[in-house]
Structure formats: C-alpha cells, structure tokens
Amino acid sequence: MINLETPRKFRAFVNQAHQVAAEMLRPNSRRYDLAEHEYPVELDMLAAMVDGLGASGTSSGAGAAGVRRTAAGEGVVNGSNLSSVLSIMEMCWGDVGLLLSMPRQGLGNSAIASVASDEQLRRFDGVWAGMAITEPGCGSDSANIQTTARRDVDDYIIDGEKIFVTAGGRCDAVVVWASLDKSLGRAAIKSFVVPKDTPGMTVERLDHKLGIRASDTATLRFDNCRVPAANLLGSPEIDADKGFAGVMQTFDNTRPLVASMAVGCARASLELTRELLADAGVEIDYDRSVHFQPAAAAVYLQLEADWEAAYLLTLQAAWMADNGKPNSLQASKAKAKAGRAANDITLRCIELTSTLGYSEHELLEKWARDSKILDIFEGTQQIQQLIVARRLLGKTSTELK
Amino acid sequence: MSLEERTHARDRGRRDAIGVGVALLNRLARWRTIDRFGLRKQTERVVFEATKTGFRTAGALSRSFSAASKLSKPSRLPAARGTGRFDLTPTEDQQMVVEVVKEFAAEVLRPAASAADTACTTDPKVLSSSAELGLSLIEVPEELGGIVTERSAMTGVLVAEAMAHGDMGQAVACLAPAAVSTAISLWGDETQQATYLPAFTGSSVPAAALAILEPRALFDPFYLRTTAVGGRLNGVKSLVPRGAEAELFVIAAQLEDQGPALFLVESDHPGVTIEAEPSMGLRAASLSRVILEDVPAVQLGTLDDYAECVRLSRLGWCALSLGTAKAVLDYVTPYVNERTAFGEPISHRQSVAFMVANIGIELEGMRLVTYRAGSRAEQGLPFAREVALARRLCTDKGMQIGADGVQLLGGHGYVKEHPVERWYRDLRAIGVMEGAVLI
Numbered sequence: 001m002i003n004l005e006t007p008r009k010f011r012a013f014v015n016q017a018h019q020v021a022a023e024m025l026r027p028n029s030r031r032y033d034l035a036e037h038e039y040p041v042e043l044d045m046l047a048a049m050v051d052g053l054g055a056s057g058t059s060s061g062a063g064a065a066g067v068r069r070t071a072a073g074e075g076v077v078n079g080s081n082l083s084s085v086l087s088i089m090e091m092c093w094g095d096v097g098l099l100l101s102m103p104r105q106g107l108g109n110s111a112i113a114s115v116a117s118d119e120q121l122r123r124f125d126g127v128w129a130g131m132a133i134t135e136p137g138c139g140s141d142s143a144n145i146q147t148t149a150r151r152d153v154d155d156y157i158i159d160g161e162k163i164f165v166t167a168g169g170r171c172d173a174v175v176v177w178a179s180l181d182k183s184l185g186r187a188a189i190k191s192f193v194v195p196k197d198t199p200g201m202t203v204e205r206l207d208h209k210l211g212i213r214a215s216d217t218a219t220l221r222f223d224n225c226r227v228p229a230a231n232l233l234g235s236p237e238i239d240a241d242k243g244f245a246g247v248m249q250t251f252d253n254t255r256p257l258v259a260s261m262a263v264g265c266a267r268a269s270l271e272l273t274r275e276l277l278a279d280a281g282v283e284i285d286y287d288r289s290v291h292f293q294p295a296a297a298a299v300y301l302q303l304e305a306d307w308e309a310a311y312l313l314t315l316q317a318a319w320m321a322d323n324g325k326p327n328s329l330q331a332s333k334a335k336a337k338a339g340r341a342a343n344d345i346t347l348r349c350i351e352l353t354s355t356l357g358y359s360e361h362e363l364l365e366k367w368a369r370d371s372k373i374l375d376i377f378e379g380t381q382q383i384q385q386l387i388v389a390r391r392l393l394g395k396t397s398t399e400l401k
Numbered sequence: 402m403s404l405e406e407r408t409h410a411r412d413r414g415r416r417d418a419i420g421v422g423v424a425l426l427n428r429l430a431r432w433r434t435i436d437r438f439g440l441r442k443q444t445e446r447v448v449f450e451a452t453k454t455g456f457r458t459a460g461a462l463s464r465s466f467s468a469a470s471k472l473s474k475p476s477r478l479p480a481a482r483g484t485g486r487f488d489l490t491p492t493e494d495q496q497m498v499v500e501v502v503k504e505f506a507a508e509v510l511r512p513a514a515s516a517a518d519t520a521c522t523t524d525p526k527v528l529s530s531s532a533e534l535g536l537s538l539i540e541v542p543e544e545l546g547g548i549v550t551e552r553s554a555m556t557g558v559l560v561a562e563a564m565a566h567g568d569m570g571q572a573v574a575c576l577a578p579a580a581v582s583t584a585i586s587l588w589g590d591e592t593q594q595a596t597y598l599p600a601f602t603g604s605s606v607p608a609a610a611l612a613i614l615e616p617r618a619l620f621d622p623f624y625l626r627t628t629a630v631g632g633r634l635n636g637v638k639s640l641v642p643r644g645a646e647a648e649l650f651v652i653a654a655q656l657e658d659q660g661p662a663l664f665l666v667e668s669d670h671p672g673v674t675i676e677a678e679p680s681m682g683l684r685a686a687s688l689s690r691v692i693l694e695d696v697p698a699v700q701l702g703t704l705d706d707y708a709e710c711v712r713l714s715r716l717g718w719c720a721l722s723l724g725t726a727k728a729v730l731d732y733v734t735p736y737v738n739e740r741t742a743f744g745e746p747i748s749h750r751q752s753v754a755f756m757v758a759n760i761g762i763e764l765e766g767m768r769l770v771t772y773r774a775g776s777r778a779e780q781g782l783p784f785a786r787e788v789a790l791a792r793r794l795c796t797d798k799g800m801q802i803g804a805d806g807v808q809l810l811g812g813h814g815y816v817k818e819h820p821v822e823r824w825y826r827d828l829r830a831i832g833v834m835e836g837a838v839l840i
Contacts, residue, residue, distance in 0.1 A: 003780070005483070005773075078487050286790075301790070308766075315487060316769060336758075337763075389748075393734060393757060400754050
C-alpha cells in the first residue's frame with residue numbers, strides 16, 4: 001500500500017533525534033562556525049548516546065553504520081537505511097557541520113558498513129572512520145587516483161596524498177582509496193582502513209572553509225605507510241568486471257545520507273524563513289491561487305515544493321536499499337535533487353529575509369554556506385547528472401563522458 | 402439499483418478493501434470483445450463544432466434523472482486504513498487496474514491522439530470503451546452500485562497517470578463523468594446520490610462535467626463571479642470538458658454571501674448555453690464555456706467540501722501531468738540515442754544527456770510528491786499542503802519537461818509528425834486547470 005509518511009515505528013526515534021538537534025546542536029551552531037578547528041567537546045557525550053541507541057537495537061540505524069544491507073526478508077521492510085536518513089535529516093536540521101563531526105559516525109563508517117566482511121565489521125567496531133578519496137589532481141574522476149598500495153608479504157604499503165578528508169584530523173582511522181596497479185585502471189582501485197597512528201601517515205593541514213566549519217577537513221600524506229592486508233575492504237582480486245563497482249557501491253548507500261543532510265539543512269532555512277515572513281505579515285496559504293498571495297509567499301511555495309521532492313526522493317532511495325532493490329539511479333537522483341534544491345533554498349531564503357538572513361544574528365547565512373558542500377561532496381551535481389543520464393540512456397562511461 | 406438488488410449484492414459478500422482490480426478485470430474482458438480497432442470516423446457525430454471558438458448550442462440532457470430508491474442517509478466511504486509503513490508498492494488491486502488502464506492508454510488513446518486533437522473531440526467509441534472500464538466507479542461506494550468500500554484516491558491517481566501516458570486530452574474527456582460521480586459520492590445527500598448515481602453505474606454513462614474555472618485573468622477558485630442566489634445560478638464557466646454533450650454539471654458558484662460551493666445543474670434548462678472554447682491543448686476534451694442565466698440548481702455538499710473538491714481536482718491534474726511527462730521521457734530517450742549529429746548520437750553530448758537526466762530527476766520528484774498527496778487523501782489525513790506542493794512542482798517542472806521534449810527534437814519537435822508538440826500544449830494546462838477531473 002502506497003504510503004509516504006514517516007513510519008509509525010520510527011516516529012518516537014525521529015522525535016528524539018529532533019530534540020537532540022534542537023537542544024545540543026543548534027545552541028552550539030554559531031560558536032563552532034566562528035571557532036573553526038576547535039573540537040566540539042559537546043559531541044563526545046552525544047556520540048556516546050548515539051552508540052547507546054545503536055546498541056539497544058531498538059533504534060538501529062541511528063547513524064552512519066545504518067547503511068549495511070542485510071538480506072531482504074518477507075514483505076515490505078522499513079529498516080536501518082530509512083531510519084538513518086530520517087535521523088540524519090533531523091541532526092542536520094540542527095547543524096550539518098556538527099553532524100559531520102560526530103565521533104564514530106563518519107562516511108568511512110558507512111563505507112565499512114557497506115562493504116566490510118563480518119570479521120572486519122567486528123574488528124572496526126567503535127572506530128571513527130573518515131573517508132579519503134580525493135587527491136590534489138583528481139576529484140570527480142576517482143578512477144584516476146594516483147595513491148598506490150603495494151603488496152608486501154602480509155601488508156600493503158600505501159603512498160600518496162589525500163585532500164578534503166572530512167573529520168580527517170579527529171577520526172581514529174581513514175578509509176583510503178588506492179590503486180594496486182595503475183596500469184590496470186579502475187578495477188585495481190581498492191579501499192583500505194588505515195588507523196591514524198600508523199607510521200607514515202601524517203595530517204598535513206586543516207582547511208579553512210566556506211561553511212561546515214565545525215567539521216574539520218584535512219589533507220593527509222601517506223609515505224611508506226604499512227597496513228595489514230586484512231584491512232583491505234572487499235576482495236583483493238583485480239576483477240575487471242566488478243572491481244571498481246565494489247568501491248563505487250559504497251556511494252549507493254552514502255549518497256542518500258548526503259541527500260538527507262541537504263534535506264535537513266534546507267528544512268531549517270524554510271522553517272525559520274516562514275516564521276520571519278509571518279512576523280513580516282506574510283502567511284502561506286496552500287489553497288488560494290498564488291497570484292493573490294504576496295510574491296514572497298509564492299516564492300516560498302516554490303521552494304517548499306522543491307524541498308518536498310528532495311525529501312521524498314531521499315526516502316525512496318533509502319527504502320529501496322532496505323528492501324534489497326538496486327538503487328543506484330534513485331540514489332543519484334536524490335543526491336542531485338537534494339543538493340541543488342538545498343543550495344537554492346538556503347540562498348533564496350536569505351533574499352526573502354533581507355538583512356535578517358544575511359547577518360550573523362540568525363543562522364540563515366550559515367546554512368546557505370553549509371549547503372554548498374552538499375551539492376559537491378559524495379559526487380557533484382554534475383556527476384550525479386552524468387550517472388542518471390547514463391542509466392536512462394543506457395550509455396557507458398566511454399560513450400557519455 | 403433496487404433495494405432488493407442491493408440486498409442481494411450484500412449477500413454475495415463485500416469486496417475486501419478495494420475490489421477494484423477484479424471488478425475492472427471483469428470489465429476488461431468485455432471491453433476486449435468490443436471491436437476496438439474499428440473506431441468510427443469523427444464526422445458521424447460532430448454536430449457541435451468544437452473546433453470553432455464561440456460556436457453555441459443548448460444543453461444536451463436527453464434523459465430524466467429521478468430518485469428510484471434511496472438510502473436513509475447518504476453513503477460515505479471511510480478512509481483507507483494505513484499500515485504505518487513507508488511503502489511505494491501499489492496494492493495488488495492497484496497493479497491490476499494500472500495494467501488494464503495502461504493497455505487501454507497504449508492501444509486506444511495513443512493511436513487516436515493526433516486525430517482527436519485535430520477534431521477537438523474524443524471518438525464516442527473511445528468514450529464508451531473507457532466507460533466500460535468502469536472509470537466512473539472508482540470512487541462510488543459498492544452500496545450505490547460502485548466498486549469500492551473505502552476511499553481509493555491513490556487508485557484514482559494511478560489511473561489518471563496511466564491514462565495521460567496515452568493522451569491527456571482524451572484522458573480528460575474519459576474522466577470527466579467520473580469527476581461528477583465522484584463528487585456526488587463524496588458530498589451528495591441521499592436524494593442526490595439516489596437520483597444521479599444510477600446513471601453513472603449503469604450501462605450508458607452520461608457525459609457530465611465539473612466546472613470551476615471562469616474566464617478571466619488571475620482566476621482564483623475561492624473568489625467566484627458565478628453566483629447562486631435563491632437557488633438560481635448566473636455566470637460563465639470556462640474550459641469545461643465535453644460541455645456540449647454534458648447532461649449534468651457540477652458547477653462552482655458563490656453562494657449568496659457565504660462563500661464558494663458546488664451546485665448540481667441539469668443541462669436541459671433554457672438558461673444553459675454551451676459555447677465552444679477550443680484551446681492551446683487538451684483539444685480532445687472538447688473544451689467549452691458554459692453560460693448560465695437564471696438556471697435552477699441544488700447545492701452539493703458544504704463550503705468545506707468545496708475546498709476539498711478544489712484540492713482533489715488539483716491532485717487529478719498533477720496525476721495527469723505525471724503520465725504526459727513520462728510520455729515525453731519515453732519518447733525522447735530513444736530519439737536522442739538514434740539521432741546523430743557531428744558523427745555520433747546527440748545523447749553523447751552532456752548538454753543533451755543532462756536535459757534527459759533532469760527530466761528523469763524532476764519527474765520522479767513530481768511523482769513522489771503527488772503520490773504522497775494521494776495517499777494522505779486516501780487515509781483521511783490533511784492533504785492541502787501536499788496538494789499545493791504537488792501542483793507547484795507539476796506546473797513548473799511539468800512544463801519544463803514539455804518544453805525540453807520539443808527542444809530535444811529540435812525542428813522535428815515543432816512539427817506534428819511527432820507528438821511532443823502536443824504534449825507541450827497539454828502540459829501548459831497544469832497550473833491553469835481547476836475542476837474537470839477529480840480524484
């Protein structure tokens with residue numbers, strides 16, 4: 001039966017996440033936006049709470065690890081992929097930067113949850129993992145990475161430089177993408193869990209950014225960095241058919257998460273803008289023709305409509321993952337729509353609220369800075385469009401570049 | 402249906418949740434036996450010249466409506482019970498219904514679309530086939546001769562979407578009577594239900610139309626110039642589907658100083674004049690103005706019901722836009738792959754491929770937002786917000802998809818060899834249209 005409401009069994013849990021966002025993230029939002037690179041100590045307590053939620057079993061999918069796919073059972077399932085996006089939406093309604101800084105909830109954790117073996121999952125339990133893909137000379141064309149991993153008996157030796165590693169300074173380990181053999185192209189790209197105390201791995205610097213300043217973004221260097229072979233995620237074989245697909249599969253799971261960050265951030269802007277518009281005497285009427293409402297109300301309705309589409313596309317992608325349906329196309333649609341809608345919504349909310357939106361008195365200007373990254377990381381808008389186009393048109397990456 | 406028959410129907414056991422699928426399949430079996438390829442030439446029936454702006458005629462009522470036996474109180478469909486789970490899977494009944502309607506849309510509506518567009522009318526055979534399918538019964542309770550025992554707005558959305566994938570203009574012509582039967586089921590009192598619904602559940606479904614629009618700029622359905630004073634209507638309604646054939650109208654008018662409401666009007670009163678109003682698109686729906694001069698009318702439902710009617714009608718237009726926008730996507734996809742320029746398929750260029758991607762992305766968004774509105778309506782949850790957002794999205798993105806559809810075919814999109822120019826014209830109706838269809 002078609003029903004697009006928040007599942008009944010998740011309502012209490014979503015409300016809980018909302019309370020946390022309202023009472024812990026929001027009050028610290030501006031502080032860590034201004035104090036870039038200062039560690040948000042409040043998060044340690046929060047992370048312990050999220051761990052508790054996960055361990056209790058009743059709220060599985062409270063965080064990044066919720067994307068692990070389990071075999072689909074009988075009937076329609078509302079599982080941890082869906083609860084993860086719902087919880088992340090609430091947290092990002094609070095603060096995207098702080099969500100990204102939540103210990104043990106990194107994108108690397110999602111990658112581990114997506115592709116790790118059961119043994120690895122146990123071994124890396126409780127580890128806070130960042131994700132290191134991008135390099136100075138290689139962004140969206142991740143098949144072209146230059147970082148290498150050489151096999152040496154029971155270890156791999158990693159050499160290279162990674163940039164834009166979210167939580168790279170603070171996390172316990174990073175999931176590093178490296179090539180086993182550059183001459184073999186994308187099939188040779190594998191991901192490795194590298195603990196931060198591994199000799200040869202250094203945090204070179206932290207970036208100063210447009211937004212999500214509460215989250216640290218690091219440049220990492222790997223110089224003769226030796227990790228156990230057992231830290232390679234997935235199969236060590238270089239399989240031309242599915243090698244790269246293995247690491248890319250992570251994205252099917254993480255793109256809905258990033259889409260949900262955009263949905264949460266944009267909702268924050270919409271809600272506050274609606275209050276400020278009401279103070280200015282503009283009420284939104286869903287029944288009356290927009291031609292008879294103030295232009296601001298008409299704009300608001302348009303933004304809210306885009307938001308609703310982004311929200312439901314995100315839930316769809318997560319629901320498909322929970323039900324064992326291939327969701328690559330829908331994950332990219334969700335990421336594309338949510339990324340661009342959130343950026344547009346947060347920017348136009350500033351225009352609607354004038355000086356209140358632009359000044360630091362309110363958080364609207366911050367949300368408009370934060371949202372920009374959500375249309376970039378985990379695959380830019382353009383990459384999502386490329387993926388969607390290839391799928392719809394049945395094109396390979398050599399045909400449609 | 403007589404009281405005896407009704408009792409008998411009840412004895413057979415009630416259909417569970419929605420027995421629509423089975424009921425429709427039964428009808429499909431009959432429909433398949435009808436010669437659906439020997440569509441008659443349009444010229445046989447065109448008396449009213451729907452292609453000529455301003456061509457006038459009188460109302461078309463040829464039967465008399467009278468209450469046979471009525472219930473002691475009006476029959477009302479209860480809201481569907483939700484499962485509490487997020488789910489995008491249609492019920493088995495809905496899947497069956499959609500399969501049937503898809504087949505009808507593909508085999509009957511699509512091939513007839515171009516001719517119907519030119520003739521400004523939908524072939525009577527198409528109309529009778531669609532009536533055979535039982536499209537006007539989807540919201541009529543079983544105890545009144547319909548096929549449902551609870552609200553089935555989501556089924557209505559899926560049906561409208563599937564119909565419009567064939568052709569939006571003919572879909573509107575086919576669904577117009579259903580708007581009236583649905584309105585009477587949802588808001589009619591026991592006398593109105595007993596008087597009018599038997600005609601819609603019988604073998605010859607009358608043409609009928611729900612008329613809300615009025616001819617003026619900045620039209621708002623909550624500020625009507627058509628008035629209902631002392632039980633008589635005066636005013637002009639615009640873009641009414643199949644106005645010249647309609648035997649029964651549901652007309653929106655300002656009730657004295659109270660607010661807008663719905664009124665039932667039989668079309669045989671001399672104060673009813675129908676005027677052809679051919680428009681940019683939806684031409685197969687034989688759009689007309691209905692001019693009302695001191696026409697007696699009875700109120701249908703309350704002022705609150707009117708607001709509900711506006712929302713459910715907008716939901717219908719959103720659903721129609723989904724079908725037509727999908728038709729665009731399905732058409733341009735092979736086209737851009739086959740069309741070559743500069744030595745390779747034009748789909749190998751990002752400027753072309755990204756347009757197709759965006760059609761896919763926005764259409765999926767339109768669909769989900771519309772489905773949410775439909776599913777909330779069905780479950781008896783408030784849905785004004787969701788309908789408003791769906792309408793905004795389907796208006797903007799739907800039109801963009803229509804425009805991109807033409808653009809992707811270039812000059813070929815501009816000529817009538819290809820259907821994209823018709824879809825462009827039809828998709829402009831979303832955001833303009835109110836009434837005419839009802840979920």
